[in-house]
Amino acid sequence: MKTYAYYPGCSLESGSAAYDVSVRAVSKALGFGLEELDDWNCCGATEYFSQDELVATSVIARNLAICRADQKELVAPCAACFLNLKKTDHLMGEHRDVCRKVNEALAAGGLHYDPGRVRVRHLLDLIYTDIGEAALRAKAVQSLKGVRVAPYYGCQVVRPMNGFDNTEYPMKMDELFTWLGAEVVDYPVKAHCCGGHMTQISEDAAFELIRRLLDSAVEYEADMILCMCPMCQLNLDAYQARVSSFFDKNFQVPIIFFTQLLGVALGLSFEELGIGKEIVAAGPVIKARLAAQQSAANA
């Protein structure tokens, strides 16, 4: 069994615990190991970069530096964590002065990092590439036939660099759920922005971006939006009621992490996958679609 170093990130410890729970459950079902990086620290999201570039990269680099020699691949499910880790490794590799300064800062903590030593991976890439179609089809015990999903990639996994998918119109999550039998809708805003931290700073600006994402999912008659970023999930799910009243709409679009629906296909229970932690419930529509499969089979 291949084991990867795992960087859950702060959101997966609290607001997006359903992501963490489902990631771990799916890894067991698919037969790969996740060893949590010991004593990892927050990646700083976007908040250090607007204050001090060197502090931002040094805080991130500590996580790369504390990977053991045998931890060659570090997996991050969160978009911001993934980008920060990958970007820091990239900046240190491309710019000698950045590498020198970051290592000078790390030395204050007795650490050192050589760029390229750790390969930063996103979980979607790992499941799509390393596990792959054949193994997924073999391990899927529950068809997702009839479940209409809008695959939402957001920004920071696919841009500015990801190494596994298109930055404008990514397709890997689409393909993955097609293998599992789901009806993947052609979601034109799949890589558009959810507003990020603007929900905290300037609600009007964020609400308009959230409205476009929800409206498009409704227009394409998706049963739910699948996401892979805690911030996207929070903005689309927790703010949905307020966005609805702001625009005089009645949105009821369940927003879950892609690993949660993947787990359903692998035969895991809603409870094992954290389904039910979302504010707009996804459970009822999933149950209804799976029940419709049954009655079609019995007819």
Next chain:
Amino acid sequence: MVTDTHSSHRSDFFHEVISDTPGGEQLAHCLQCGSCSGSCPNGADMQYTPRAIFAMINANRRDDVLSSNTMWCCVSCYFCTTRCPQKIPITDIMYALKRLAIVEGKAKDTDAPALAKTFTGFVEGYGRSFEFGLASRYYFFNKPLSMFKLVPMGLSMLTRGRMHLRPNKIRQVDQLRAIIARAREIGGRS
């Protein structure tokens, strides 16, 4: 990497902006094509679009740029960066403008610096961010009147076990603080 052969013709402000941005020297090759402005999800809210900001940087309009709201509308979606035909790290330049505006005290009509400070304050205290502490402290000091609007959402999160009322702390928080302190010294900015 292509270097600028006419760097002596660039404004002082141009050099100031790119000095703190890895790969920022590409800005010398801006074609003023506007792909960035057309790609920006928040372009409509900006006083000056990214394309205009780059022309203003070249024209040395330091005060106008640093006191504008442009960079504060940037949500780091990186559409501009991946679409720029000249490979200018535009999102990173927006970060550089945010840093300069904060240092100069020119950031106005935005709570973004306060959110950033509150966020990183928790990281320096615990080594991890702390969503409940961040939201309550940030709103209390910056948007006290908005707090009541968030109560229903907060309760929904709490009842679903999505809001932890205590932070997690890493073991080697002193090591992290030493790294941050050294990085600040090297960068020459507090």
